[in-house]
Amino acid sequence: MSAQSAPLFGNVSRSRTPAQQLRDLLQRNPDEMLLMPCCYDGLSAKLVERAGFELTFMSGFSVAGSKGLPDTGLLSYEEMRQRVTEITSVISIPLIADADGGYGNAINVKRTIHGYAAAGAAGLLLEDQVLPKRCGHTRGKAVVSREEAISRMQAAVDARDAGSDIVIIGRTDAAACVSFEEALERARIFLELGADMTFVEAPRSERELAMYCESVGGMKLVNCLEGGDTPILPPQRLEELGFKLAAYPLSLLSSSIKxxxxxxxxxxxxxxxxxxxxxxxxxxxxxxxxxxxxxxxxxxxxx
Known part of the structure; x- marks a missing residue:
């Protein structure tokens, strides 16, 4: 990929909203999978765009790590929203941002949707962990009841449909906390409620990755965390399985530390x-x- 320069303050004269830009990418070719290196600040996001990638993701783990903190729910909604603004102000490609569990109850979730959209995020990832949450590839995490997970997702969809246009990715950590079957069922429910995409965190084998793609419709995201619980498969194989986005959440943070x-x-x-x-x-x-x-x-x- 060839390096390319970006405007000093990003593309502030977009003819389409960030969410529309992202949807255009996702709908461009139904069978195409997009690689998505994850950023954590303005500089890392600029480097992703400069390298020729078409979108990026603001990793909660990496944002916390850039502050010298573990990904254990220590960062507030406002800290994360400010980081979204920092990133979107210097890039032209769409940004998907980690929104954890929405930072509170269903009303907090609606505020998060409105705030992230206003900050320029094209999409966000909303999960079903108990607050405070943890990195999905660490021990000690727990998920809320299915009913509460539904409440969060319904609030997010309501906020999006009320005018804060943003692509919603429904994440579930139920595979490690309840069962893989429960994770698949929650993903199906998120789609029925109106989520644009789903993400089942930490499948432990290629077979589980395939089961996810075979049993859940719609677009799907896979998390490629080096050293994590999910096997790192070649992009071509992930595309064959049926994934739409492949996120690499720690590649930039880890390499920068080294x-x-x-x-x-x-x-x-x-x-x-x-x-x-x-x-x-x-x-x-x-x-x-x-x-x-x-x-x-x-x-x-x-x-």
Whole structure:
């Protein structure tokens, strides 16, 4: 994929809403699966777009990690909404954002839908975990009753249909907490209620991935977390199974941690020259963060 530059402040003159942009992508080719690297701040999102990907996802795990915190429900609705605004203001591609369990009861869910849509999110992921939630590939998580999960999803659909257009992905963690059959049933119910897509978290085998695709209609998302519970299959195989989106939630956060640790070790060694092989050239850093576009715009308003 070739690098491409993005406007300094994203595409603020969209002719279509972010949700419409995302739906166009999803409907472009029914059999096509889209790869979706996950970002966690403005810089990582710009890099995803620069690499040529057509959409990105704001990973809750990675946002928490960027603050030096575990993904255990410590971040508030407002912290997450602000991060959505930070990201959508500097990219032109659609952003799907992690909305955890909606940050409270059904009324909180409606507020989250309205807030995320107003912040520029094209879509969001709403889950059925008990609050405070945990990363789906860790132990100790629990899900709400089926009735409460239905209440959350109904509130989300009502808010979307009331004018806050956004693509809703219904996530269930019931496979690990109740049974895989319960997870499949909840996914089917989410679709019946009006969710645009479903996501069954942490299938443990290719067979379970296939069962999900065979028994649940509509569009489906698969989570490709390196080192997690779900096997990492080649994109072509995931597409054959029937998935629409393949999310890579920790690839950028994990690789950035490794790169920083390697660089810090080189600095600690007392040999500054040893740092150079791990760095992007300064002119590229300046371009990526927006100096070139800033200088070009500044010329227009030069006094």
């Amino acid at each position: 790169a920083m640790e390697v660089t810090l070790a080189a600095l600690r060694s007392g040999d500054p020259a040893g740092v150079e092989p791990h760095l992007v050239p300064f002119e590229d850093v300046r371009s990526i963060v927006g100096f070139d576009e800033y200088d070009k715009q500044q010329q227009r308003y030069k006094v």
